[in-house]
Amino acid sequence: MADVEERQKDMCPICKTDRYLSPDMKFLVNPECYHKMCESCVDRIYSLGPAPCPYPNCGKTLRKNRFKLQIFDDILVEKEIDIRNRILSIYNKIQDDFDDLQSYNSYLEEVEEMIFNLMNGIDIVNTETKLKQYKEENLQKIDLNNNNREKEFEDFKKREEFEKNLKIQKLQLERQIEIEEKQLNELAKKEILNKLTTSNDINQTISQVKASVLKKSSARRKQLKEIMTSLQNSNNPQQEQHQESSSSSIPFTPFNGDRELKQNFNKLSNYYDPFIDELKLKKDYIAAGWKSELVYERILNEAFIGIGCFIQDEKKNSILLSS
Numbered sequence: 001m002a003d004v005e006e007r008q009k010d011m012c013p014i015c016k017t018d019r020y021l022s023p024d025m026k027f028l029v030n031p032e033c034y035h036k037m038c039e040s041c042v043d044r045i046y047s048l049g050p051a052p053c054p055y056p057n058c059g060k061t062l063r064k065n066r067f068k069l070q071i072f073d074d075i076l077v078e079k080e081i082d083i084r085n086r087i088l089s090i091y092n093k094i095q096d097d098f099d100d101l102q103s104y105n106s107y108l109e110e111v112e113e114m115i116f117n118l119m120n121g122i123d124i125v126n127t128e129t130k131l132k133q134y135k136e137e138n139l140q141k142i143d144l145n146n147n148n149r150e151k152e153f154e155d156f157k158k159r160e161e162f163e164k165n166l167k168i169q170k171l172q173l174e175r176q177i178e179i180e181e182k183q184l185n186e187l188a189k190k191e192i193l194n195k196l197t198t199s200n201d202i203n204q205t206i207s208q209v210k211a212s213v214l215k216k217s218s219a220r221r222k223q224l225k226e227i228m229t230s231l232q233n234s235n236n237p238q239q240e241q242h243q244e245s246s247s248s249s250i251p252f253t254p255f256n257g258d259r260e261l262k263q264n265f266n267k268l269s270n271y272y273d274p275f276i277d278e279l280k281l282k283k284d285y286i287a288a289g290w291k292s293e294l295v296y297e298r299i300l301n302e303a304f305i306g307i308g309c310f311i312q313d314e315k316k317n318s319i320l321l322s323s
Helices: 002-009 039-046 075-088 101-120 124-137 139-196 202-235 239-249 274-280 283-287 292-304 311-322
Strands: 027-029
Touching: 027 039, 075 101, 101 124, 124 139, 274 283, 274 292
Parallel strands: none
Antiparallel strands: none
16 A cells, blocks of 8 residues: 555656656646646646646646746645745844834744645635735835845855865865875885985984974975965954964864864753653763763764765765875
8 A cells, every 4th residue: 555655656647657667757836736747747738828727626727837846745845835935025024123022923923824824725815915915015125125135145155155165175185185194104214215224323314204204294284274274264254263262172073174163053951852861860870971961962963964064076076186
């Protein structure tokens, strides 16, 4: 039974074509009714103009230009995101627009109530009328807030792209230094062998060569630090102050070049977990220094550690560096 349901998810309800026979098949949905059908059916039915939805008992007239790619398997999720984006593009005030927190919370509650109504088909006419009236009365403020959001999103994308490039350049420089250090070690071995043929003091010869290698290696690492500082300060003017305050508290990690101090999550003071709560009461755990806070922190770290890691870019850089 489960296999049949799984196969139906990958089958077009109109032409009965499935992804097993057509791996490149794409499902499209129309916001008018959210009934899915394959791209071929949309082209076949709606290329000549508007036509009724082919689903039984639907009856809504659909247009080809309104169809969009289905992103989520659950069509209710797809519908909710569309409705939420539409309402939030109109009801787009932020907390700073209100005199107190209670007014802002009431505003958010009103927004969620409208989303719920449109999702579940409750009082649709009044909700749509309310949306239209609010948009007409606050058009200037709505446009201003949307422009500000677009600007914030663009700034966020620029910062994200900068951090991404920064990490890539940092990784490339560190790998170059690693390669150069291996080459220096090989040259040092040859130099020691050459000097041993003309020198009687073996220890002194080895010490001199090691000092020379260490000096060159230190110079390379200093160069890396200077490059990283200039890269960070070029787009992050506040980074210099942050670096001065945190340079002495940089933690050791086994990851190559990973020295991120900022966590990607906010840890709560308490969590509900019966198993861990039971361990809190055991004396042998407490005596050994076990703390539930550390357990939760590790769980959250493992959950969020992949954020900001771009596998495809890592593969490309590995290929470039190895070639």
